[in-house]
Amino acid sequence: MEQVTTLRLGTRGTILALAQATHVADALHTAHPRLRVQLVTIPTHGDRWADNLGAGTGIKGAYIREIDQQLADGAIDLAVHCLKDRPSHAAEHHGVVLAAHLRRDEPRDALVTATGSTLALLPPASVVGTSAPRRQAQLRRHRPALRIKPVRGSIEARLQRVDSGELDAVIVSAAALHRTGQADRITELLPLDSHLPAAGAAVLAVTARPGDERTRDLVAVLDHPDTATAATAERAYLRRLGATCRSSIAAHATVAEDMVTLRASVYSPSGDRVLHTVVGGAVSQARKVGRDAAEQLLALGARKLLNTDTA
Numbered sequence: 001m002e003q004v005t006t007l008r009l010g011t012r013g014t015i016l017a018l019a020q021a022t023h024v025a026d027a028l029h030t031a032h033p034r035l036r037v038q039l040v041t042i043p044t045h046g047d048r049w050a051d052n053l054g055a056g057t058g059i060k061g062a063y064i065r066e067i068d069q070q071l072a073d074g075a076i077d078l079a080v081h082c083l084k085d086r087p088s089h090a091a092e093h094h095g096v097v098l099a100a101h102l103r104r105d106e107p108r109d110a111l112v113t114a115t116g117s118t119l120a121l122l123p124p125a126s127v128v129g130t131s132a133p134r135r136q137a138q139l140r141r142h143r144p145a146l147r148i149k150p151v152r153g154s155i156e157a158r159l160q161r162v163d164s165g166e167l168d169a170v171i172v173s174a175a176a177l178h179r180t181g182q183a184d185r186i187t188e189l190l191p192l193d194s195h196l197p198a199a200g201a202a203v204l205a206v207t208a209r210p211g212d213e214r215t216r217d218l219v220a221v222l223d224h225p226d227t228a229t230a231a232t233a234e235r236a237y238l239r240r241l242g243a244t245c246r247s248s249i250a251a252h253a254t255v256a257e258d259m260v261t262l263r264a265s266v267y268s269p270s271g272d273r274v275l276h277t278v279v280g281g282a283v284s285q286a287r288k289v290g291r292d293a294a295e296q297l298l299a300l301g302a303r304k305l306l307n308t309d310t311a
């Protein structure tokens with residue numbers, strides 16, 4: 001009889017993270033009925049910082065570092081992350097591999113308003129909560145008369161600030177609302193062309209130890225190859241730009257008929273300048289597609305836009 005195996009799955013303790021981890025644990029159990037998956041909650045620097053200060057940490061990988069460490073140390077066997085939260089170089093640097101990319105969920109950003117007003121109809125001087133530099137730049141570009149208020153913390157905390165009337169609206173990821181059973185809060189899905197998502201948006205990544213073939217084999221059933229290809233192009237673009245979470249950068253790749261198409265932008269913080277490109281190539285060339293997109297934008301002066309960002 002096949003042996004019962006237990007895998008320890010590391011996750012942050014937020015409602016969103018636990019929903020994601022539970023989803024992956026259930027999918028693994030469905031694929032391998034004799035497999036047990038035990039969730040291990042790991043507080044991260046990013047969680048502690050957000051709780052205390054309500055502002056961004058400015059530290060690369062603030063939500064993943066401790067989890068990567070526990071994985072490398074063997075305290076857990078796998079972990080689940082929002083790919084968006086992983087710096088583009090992180091897998092290589094920590095002796096951790098991306099063992100599976102789950103099929104991408106809804107990648108668009110969602111607007112949640114108290115009144116049901118769409119972005120175009122929000123009255124001037126309405127207060128919109130978001131601290132992501134990319135979302136701020138896009139908002140300033142398309143609705144310069146709105147006021148932006150930085151908000152961090154959990155999705156629930158952000159929605160609460162709309163409910164209490166402190167904010168007229170927030171922008172959050174639609175995938176996060178779907179995964180936490182709050183899709184009914186979405187007032188509007190913001191269009192991809194004016195609100196291009198972050199690299200890796202709505203993609204869940206499963207990490208494992210490079211040498212742990214057994215876990216990697218078990219997890220491989222969850223991998224969605226087109227999503228992995230798209231994420232590879234998006235992350236190669238990010239890596240070539242040397243982007244941080246304080247950069248106003250967007251990238252969204254799609255795959256059709258063995259071709260990957262990457263749409264990529266860099267914004268000035270005020271949103272008054274934007275560089276955009278679309279690069280296509282064979283699926284096998286996903287990394288090169290990402291690098292080429294970055295090279296094109298660098299040739300157009302992307303570095304200068306990015307550097308003003310960190311000021």
Ligand SMILES: NCc1[nH]cc(CCC(=O)O)c1CC(=O)O
Pocket residue numbers: 082083084085171172173175176200201202203204
């Ligand atoms: N910025 C933090 C973050 N990282 C991943 C998600 C959402 C889920 C995902 O994109 O996989 C969120 C919340 C948000 O952007 O509103």
